[in-house]
Amino acid sequence: MGTPGGLVPAPGSGAACPSPLSPVSSALQLALGAALLNVRIPLLLGELVDVVARQAMRRAGDYLREARRPAMRLLSLYSLQGLLTFGYIVLLSRVGEQVAGSMRTALFSSLLRQDVAFFDATRTGQLVTRLTADVQEFKSSFKLVVSQGLRSATQIVGCFASLYLLSPKLTGLLLVVMPSLVGAGALVGSFLRGLSRQAQEQVAKATGVADEVLGNVRTVRAFAMEDRQLEVYCTEVQRSGQLNERLGVGIAVFQGLSNVVLNCIVLGTIFAGGALLAGEELSAGDLMSFLVASQTVQRSMANISVLFGQVVRGLSAGARVFEFMTLEPAVPLCGGARIPSHALRGCICFQGVSFSYPTRPGYQVLRDLSLTLPPGKTVAIVGPSGGGKSTVAALLERFYEPTQGTVTLDGCELGSLDPSWLRGQVIGFISQEPVLFGTTVMENIRFGKPGASDAEVYAAARRANADGFIRSFPEGYDTIVGERGVTLSGGQKQRIAIARALVKDPVVLILDEATSALDAESERVVQEALDRAAAGRTVLVIAHRLSTVQGADLIVVLDGGRVAETGTHAELLRRGGLYAELIRRQAQEQPEPR
Numbered sequence: 001m002g003t004p005g006g007l008v009p010a011p012g013s014g015a016a017c018p019s020p021l022s023p024v025s026s027a028l029q030l031a032l033g034a035a036l037l038n039v040r041i042p043l044l045l046g047e048l049v050d051v052v053a054r055q056a057m058r059r060a061g062d063y064l065r066e067a068r069r070p071a072m073r074l075l076s077l078y079s080l081q082g083l084l085t086f087g088y089i090v091l092l093s094r095v096g097e098q099v100a101g102s103m104r105t106a107l108f109s110s111l112l113r114q115d116v117a118f119f120d121a122t123r124t125g126q127l128v129t130r131l132t133a134d135v136q137e138f139k140s141s142f143k144l145v146v147s148q149g150l151r152s153a154t155q156i157v158g159c160f161a162s163l164y165l166l167s168p169k170l171t172g173l174l175l176v177v178m179p180s181l182v183g184a185g186a187l188v189g190s191f192l193r194g195l196s197r198q199a200q201e202q203v204a205k206a207t208g209v210a211d212e213v214l215g216n217v218r219t220v221r222a223f224a225m226e227d228r229q230l231e232v233y234c235t236e237v238q239r240s241g242q243l244n245e246r247l248g249v250g251i252a253v254f255q256g257l258s259n260v261v262l263n264c265i266v267l268g269t270i271f272a273g274g275a276l277l278a279g280e281e282l283s284a285g286d287l288m289s290f291l292v293a294s295q296t297v298q299r300s301m302a303n304i305s306v307l308f309g310q311v312v313r314g315l316s317a318g319a320r321v322f323e324f325m326t327l328e329p330a331v332p333l334c335g336g337a338r339i340p341s342h343a344l345r346g347c348i349c350f351q352g353v354s355f356s357y358p359t360r361p362g363y364q365v366l367r368d369l370s371l372t373l374p375p376g377k378t379v380a381i382v383g384p385s386g387g388g389k390s391t392v393a394a395l396l397e398r399f400y401e402p403t404q405g406t407v408t409l410d411g412c413e414l415g416s417l418d419p420s421w422l423r424g425q426v427i428g429f430i431s432q433e434p435v436l437f438g439t440t441v442m443e444n445i446r447f448g449k450p451g452a453s454d455a456e457v458y459a460a461a462r463r464a465n466a467d468g469f470i471r472s473f474p475e476g477y478d479t480i481v482g483e484r485g486v487t488l489s490g491g492q493k494q495r496i497a498i499a500r501a502l503v504k505d506p507v508v509l510i511l512d513e514a515t516s517a518l519d520a521e522s523e524r525v526v527q528e529a530l531d532r533a534a535a536g537r538t539v540l541v542i543a544h545r546l547s548t549v550q551g552a553d554l555i556v557v558l559d560g561g562r563v564a565e566t567g568t569h570a571e572l573l574r575r576g577g578l579y580a581e582l583i584r585r586q587a588q589e590q591p592e593p594r
């Protein structure tokens with residue numbers, strides 16, 4: 001369906017993070033410089049040894065004068081190398097923090113954009129692990145790869161060139177052995193990467209369990225489930241321990257074998273080098289250079305093998321971070337048309353809507369649902385538990401897309417409208433268990449409209465029957481409400497949530513079981529606030545307790561995802577159908593007055 005001419009496009013959004021590229025390239029250059037100096041050092045050492053050897057044979061002459069030049073050059077190379085090393089380590093730690101910061105911001109921003117279905121299928125603990133441990137792991141490997149990996153790799157290449165110039169025969173021998181070693185290393189590497197990925201996923205699973213238990217500690221305490229939850233956590237931790245041990249064994253085997261092989265190579269080099277020295281194909285200085293250069297190669301290779309385990313972990317951690325960073329949500333957060341405020345009436349139509357949750361595609365929750373919410377009227381949805389009432393609200397908020405059929409606002413399909421405008425300015429949502437943030441009352445109410453003035457916040461609180469109790473707190477609107485609003489009563493939380501919804505002055509209000517968790521007195525105060533809030537808006541009430549919806553303009557009875565009947569309270573009672581039956585059952589369940 002096309003968008004009417006009056007619609008206006010949403011303004012663009014998106015913030016750019018600073019690029020850490022230039023310090024990276026400087027760090028790379030410095031690390032490269034330090035490595036190249038290390039390639040040059042064995043040759044100068046050889047030169048110095050030749051001077052020493054000549055002096056030893058002649059036992060006279062200008063030893064100091066001859067030795068001074070190579071010795072001074074060596075000394076300046078050592079100093080320069082120290083400076084370069086200092087420079088690239090300082091730069092790298094700065095770059096590492098910038099990279100980790102940018103990754104965390106990009107990942108968090110990507111997570112915030114994901115569909116609600118994504119959060120249905122993924123545990124919060126897993127996401128937190130990706131934001132913390134995985135980014136940390138990736139950062140450490142990144143730093144190690146640049147500082148030691150790049151340096152070692154450059155030294156291996158550079159020293160191999162020097163080795164070839166010093167003695168092609170000896171170098172040829174090394175080259176015969178190398179390719180098979182590299183091939184074997186690559187094979188073991190891919191096996192270890194798979195193992196590392198499994199181990200990290202298991203760690204994330206264990207974190208997920210801890211996160212859920214700690215986040216719901218009151219429920220755990222209420223059911224005395226501490227030991228059981230500890231057992232579940234221990235099982236997950238043990239599994240991750242086993243996987244990490246297997247990974248450790250794999251890395252140990254790899255490192256042990258590579259050390260043996262590298263030492264054997266050095267031993268063979270000395271053995272063959274000695275023969276060439278005897279045949280005068282090499283000078284003593286050349287053999288010294290060859291040995292130092294091959295030692296540098298050995299050290300670099302050992303470094304790389306130590307690095308290997310870290311890099312394996314870092315790469316799979318990076319892959320896990322990038323997997324979520326590149327994930328595109330089916331419904332973007334913003335973008336699309338907006339209905340100008342003068343044309344916005346708040347008429348909502350569900351036409352032939354069928355829906356299955358993405359996590360349970362085979363199970364149809366709504367079937368061919370058609371429903372109209374006339375502007376300014378209150379429509380209540382009632383019906384047996386699990387009948388799909390909350391799902392209707394979720395589709396209206398565009399948390400999910402209908403599998404079939406359309407939902408429209410003032411004739412415009414929701415799919416063509418800007419979701420951030422729809423959620424941020426058009427629809428106010430008040431749920432059964434509102435979640436507040438661990439900040440002040442003022443900031444919690446302002447969450448509904450970030451730019452709201454203090455006066456607007458006070459007005460919304462007054463309309464929500466909340467101003468009185470907020471001002472009775474010693475800190476008033478600056479009271480910190482605790483994590484998820486834990487320091488407030490249910491009714492107080494609910495009224496702050498109502499104020500939060502009202503401060504944006506929404507055209508459409510969804511009340512999902514908004515009073516069912518409250519006691520009679522709190523319910524009365526909250527209901528009063530809700531009645532006041534509903535005036536002049538299109539209201540969708542989702543209710544368990546039928547007593548709260550008797551005054552609705554229209555009551556829709558939803559059963560098994562279909563509309564079973566519609567009408568006013570009186571009409572439905574007269575009809576004697578499912579609604580009348582529900583009223584009768586609820587009356588029976590009410591406790592007898594004493």
Ligand SMILES: Nc1ncnc2c1ncn2[C@@H]1O[C@H](COP(=O)(O)OP(=O)(O)OP(=O)(O)O)[C@@H](O)[C@H]1O
Nearest residue numbers: 120357359360365384385386387388389390391392
């Ligand atoms: N996020 C979800 N993923 C998969 N299935 C879900 C999800 N949320 C709800 N369901 C399923 O959809 C069906 C309808 O749920 P819904 O919450 O809409 O019912 P309801 O009528 O509001 O129930 P109640 O009155 O008990 O709150 C239920 O069978 C429920 O198990």
